[in-house]
Amino acid sequence: EVQLVQSGAEVKKPGESLKISCKGSGYSFTRYWIGWVRQMPGKGLEWMGIIYPADSDARYSPSFQGQLTMSVDKSTSTAYLQWSSLKASDSALYYCAREGNGNAFDNWGQGTLVTVSS
Amino acid sequence: DIQLTQSPSFLSASVGDRVTITCRASQGISTHLGWYQQKPGKAPRLLIYGASTLQSGVPSRFSGSGSGTEFTLTISSLQPEDFATYYCQQFIIYPRTFGQGTKVEIK
Numbered sequence: 001e002v003q004l005v006q007s008g009a010e011v012k013k014p015g016e017s018l019k020i021s022c023k024g025s026g027y028s029f030t031r032y033w034i035g036w037v038r039q040m041p042g043k044g045l046e047w048m049g050i051i052y053p054a055d056s057d058a059r060y061s062p063s064f065q066g067q068l069t070m071s072v073d074k075s076t077s078t079a080y081l082q083w084s085s086l087k088a089s090d091s092a093l094y095y096c097a098r099e100g101n102g103n104a105f106d107n108w109g110q111g112t113l114v115t116v117s118s
Numbered sequence: 119d120i121q122l123t124q125s126p127s128f129l130s131a132s133v134g135d136r137v138t139i140t141c142r143a144s145q146g147i148s149t150h151l152g153w154y155q156q157k158p159g160k161a162p163r164l165l166i167y168g169a170s171t172l173q174s175g176v177p178s179r180f181s182g183s184g185s186g187t188e189f190t191l192t193i194s195s196l197q198p199e200d201f202a203t204y205y206c207q208q209f210i211i212y213p214r215t216f217g218q219g220t221k222v223e224i225k
Binding site: 035037044045046047049050059060061062063095097101102103104105106108109110111 | 119150152154156161162163164167168171173203205207209212213214215216217218219
């Protein structure tokens with residue numbers, strides 16, 4: 001069974017750094033792109049970017065380019081999303097998802113809630 | 119970026135109704151479109167990809183059609199578990215944008 005398991009909720013202060021994770025299992029991790037999707041409270045889905053675990057080729061949405069970094073650790077089948085300096089506006093639910101059939105996200109993590117507040 | 123506009127944004131319907139949601143793309147995307155269902159507090163679930171291919175395990179009352187710039191998601195007979203928010207997404211170019219969502223509520 002394909003599974004993506006994300007790290008737990010985080011509460012941070014503005015200016016702090018953060019790295020959240022997404023661990024894949026039940027499939028060949030390096031063969032499928034992993035994407036990240038933001039959902040702000042009460043709002044819709046925003047495509048943030050995608051990374052190919054085999055070679056770490058990454059594509060960012062212009063809306064998020066330069067604001068965060070995607071990475072992977074092939075040895076642990078884990079993808080990461082990190083911020084070097086959080087803002088209150090980064091408070092949201094973040095999902096990772098596997099890009100599968102027809103380039104659609106066919107499997108999703110359970111989401112990681114990030115709260116940034118002073 | 120390709121803009122996807124869903125209509126309606128909100129829909130009130132009864133169990134057993136036939137429901138249609140439209141997604142319009144700002145430029146042609148062939149059939150590189152998918153549909154997702156999201157229930158409160160849950161991750162989205164893929165329903166359809168390639169505009170009309172049903173994802174494994176998705177009930178056959180869901181169907182998708184369209185190509186180019188206009189697409190539809192149809193639920194042939196709405197069931198209680200179908201009350202949710204639905205999103206379209208294009209896969210032809212980066213960023214792979216989503217529509218703004220259509221919330222389907224009980225009448």
